Amino acid sequence: MRKLTILVRSPNWIGDAVVSTAILGPLRKHFQNDKIVVVAKDYVSGIFENNPYVDDIIIFKGFKDIINKIKGDIGIILPNSFSSALLFALSGIKRRIGYKSEMRSFLLTEAIDLPKLKKEHLVENYKRIIIHLAKEENLNGFTPKLFLSEDEKKEPIFEKFSIPCKTEPVIVDPGSAYGRTKVWQVEKYAGLIDYIMNMKKLPVILLGSKDALYLVEEIIKRTKNLPFVLTGKSSLRESINVISRSKLFISPDTGGMHIAASLGVTQIAIFGSSSPLWTAPLNPLSHVIYKRLPCSPCFKRRCPKETYDCLKEITLEDVKEKVEELL
Incomplete structure (x- = not known):
């Protein structure tokens, strides 16, 4: 069976990026033999370094620089911005999953209803996208975690x-x-x-x-x-x-x-x-x-x-x- 490539568009705030690491363990549990790649701005990319659930990190510096580098089967779009959905759409990712917001639903293949923001913890916001993708209501282990290398x-x-x-x-x-x-x-x-x-x-x-x-x-x-x-x-x-x-x-x-x-x-x-x-x-x-x-x-x-x-x-x-x- 062909190995899938799952791309995760990271949030742009450091704190939000840290919280988003909570999805990586459950995502790896569901896609055990597939490739997981994080797409992140340079200033937050360090959040994902040494993460055992991540196979690669692509630094996002701008559309021209990155569109040809982003290739994959499934795109998980954590930010609610129009531009983050546009990036994955222009890159030709087949399945693009994220929340309906900023009139971007037409750029998503699976647009999830946006819950009322700030009425639950942010991690629940990210978790819901993974539950939708995995179709596993009992998927657990959504805990943010950073990893240091042995040298560090x-x-x-x-x-x-x-x-x-x-x-x-x-x-x-x-x-x-x-x-x-x-x-x-x-x-x-x-x-x-x-x-x-x-x-x-x-x-x-x-x-x-x-x-x-x-x-x-x-x-x-x-x-x-x-x-x-x-x-x-x-x-x-x-x-x-x-x-x-x-x-x-x-x-x-x-x-x-x-x-x-x-x-x-x-x-x-x-x-x-x-x-x-x-x-x-x-x-x-x-x-x-x-x-x-x-x-x-x-x-x-x-x-x-x-x-x-x-x-x-x-x-x-x-x-x-x-x-x-x-x-």
């Missing part, structure tokens, strides 16, 4: 960045590419860092993309202790490796949060404008702090009331209390 596990990652960590550090990833409505106040982060370093005698590493450097600078201006700064210095794979070795990971609802969850790291997730129902970390060691105000969740990038009460209501004491419980 052995790498002296802290020494690589001249961080003299003798004990497992606490990692704080304070930024969010989404917007200010996910970012806790800098003075509270500063107070939290000082508390961890003074009272718990643990090193703190600030992590995140270079876009969060301005935020990190503002935090450091307010700290009495000096944390180590990896913000903007580590690659995605290096960040995954660093997070995997942390004692505790603290962040808002962001990509780093989902990375920590997929690695089974003890974590505290601070939620502002978004909803734990939709994007909570799927990790039994996660602890979500969320104030469900009458206006929550609004899912806005900027607070419509300009008050940011959903974040202001989360006090330093709220987070310190949880840290005290976990450390």
Whole structure:
């Protein structure tokens, strides 16, 4: 019997891409002897590296660059965008499965009714596509998971960045590419860092993309202790490796949060404008702090009331209390 090629179009946000790894194990279980290929933007492709369920990763840089590279029998389109369906249609993939959205149904061979978004966890959104394809209602094992290579596990990652960590550090990833409505106040982060370093005698590493450097600078201006700064210095794979070795990971609802969850790291997730129902970390060691105000969740990038009460209501004491419980 001819081996099939199944192509999976990855989401474009790092956090969503991490959540999407949940489908790969069940997909491999159903298509045991077939080829599974992930099509992903360069900046999220590292999420799928070393995944034992994936045979290949194709980097998507643009339509002209990739159309001739994408060949397969079944296309699973996880993003709800028109362009992601168009890509697989132009590539000539025979079966193209995804949700009805953005007037793209004519580009799909199997268009699934789009459920009401943000009323269930995102992983259920992705799971439903695989259940449709496999025709197995009892297919299970939909858990996001990232994998490190043996070389990555052995790498002296802290020494690589001249961080003299003798004990497992606490990692704080304070930024969010989404917007200010996910970012806790800098003075509270500063107070939290000082508390961890003074009272718990643990090193703190600030992590995140270079876009969060301005935020990190503002935090450091307010700290009495000096944390180590990896913000903007580590690659995605290096960040995954660093997070995997942390004692505790603290962040808002962001990509780093989902990375920590997929690695089974003890974590505290601070939620502002978004909803734990939709994007909570799927990790039994996660602890979500969320104030469900009458206006929550609004899912806005900027607070419509300009008050940011959903974040202001989360006090330093709220987070310190949880840290005290976990450390």
